[in-house]
Amino acid sequence: DVVMTQSPDSLAVSLGERATISCKSSQSVLYSPNNENYLGWYQQKPGQPPRLLIYWASNRESGVPDRFTGSGSGTDFTLTISSLQAEDVAVYYCLQYSAIPWTFGQGTKVEIK
Amino acid sequence: EVQVVETGGALIQPGGSLTLSCAVSGFTVNDNHATWVRQAPGKGLEWLSVICAGGVTEYADSVKGRFTMSRDTSKNTLYLQMHSLRVDDTAVYYCATGWDRAKIAYWGQGTLVTVSS
Numbered sequence: 150d151v152v153m154t155q156s157p158d159s160l161a162v163s164l165g166e167r168a169t170i171s172c173k174s175s176q177s178v179l180y181s182p183n184n185e186n187y188l189g190w191y192q193q194k195p196g197q198p199p200r201l202l203i204y205w206a207s208n209r210e211s212g213v214p215d216r217f218t219g220s221g222s223g224t225d226f227t228l229t230i231s232s233l234q235a236e237d238v239a240v241y242y243c244l245q246y247s248a249i250p251w252t253f254g255q256g257t258k259v260e261i262k
Numbered sequence: 263e264v265q266v267v268e269t270g271g272a273l274i275q276p277g278g279s280l281t282l283s284c285a286v287s288g289f290t291v292n293d294n295h296a297t298w299v300r301q302a303p304g305k306g307l308e309w310l311s312v313i314c315a316g317g318v319t320e321y322a323d324s325v326k327g328r329f330t331m332s333r334d335t336s337k338n339t340l341y342l343q344m345h346s347l348r349v350d351d352t353a354v355y356y357c358a359t360g361w362d363r364a365k366i367a368y369w370g371q372g373t374l375v376t377v378s379s
Contacts, residue, residue: 150323185364187363187364189364189366191307193307197371198356198358198369198370198371198372199299199307199356199358199369200369201360201365201366201367204364204365205364208364210365210367240306242306242307244307244309246363246364249312249320250309250320250321250322250323251297251309251312251363252309253306253307253308253309254306255306256306256307
């Protein structure tokens with residue numbers, strides 16, 4: 150199985166500051182024929198289902214604010230929130246859909262400092 | 263607007279069976295990907311299964327042979343049949359769908375399955 154490891158497990162960031170979450174996969178999720186990284190990012194607020202933020206590692210889903218940016222390739226990926234807002238308090242998960250079984254990272258909890 | 267509604271969650275004894283339903287409106291399940299994901303109390307997300315546009319299904323090892331995912335195109339509904347349920351299957355079960363494996367954007371609110379004697 151592809152193991153997804155996120156870091157840190159939690160972080161506290163001041164309003165308006167940058168938050169950065171790392172996600173590393175145990176094997177590459179880059180599919181060479183189409184040059185796409187089979188990785189997505191999801192946001193989950195308490196009591197709510199997950200929400201898709203980023204797909205193919207760096208494509209922002211419709212309606213997602215542009216302060217959310219996904220980057221990386223191969224085995225190393227990053228989700229950046231450029232200017233943290235109060236409504237961004239949530240747990241963030243990366244998901245690889247390159248190989249069966251799909252696997253999530255353990256989650257990163259983002260709070261306000 | 264796309265709506266996804268899971269039903270069927272219940273309190274069930276270990277070893278029992280249960281079928282979850284996932285009714286989708288505003289989006290056709292037949293030609294697209296769909297997945298089931300669960301979340302145990304206070305824990306992270308666990309992927310369970312996927313059905314692809316062509317109808318192929320895949321499963322996590324933790325549920326393979328016990329759970330079966332299917333869809334009824336006439337009802338635009340997805341199902342998750344669960345057998346030999348264990349205490350550690352206790353979780354909120356989410357159904358989700360989207361245009362392809364990358365864009366699983368439409369999620370239900372989840373349905374709670376509690377396995378306990």
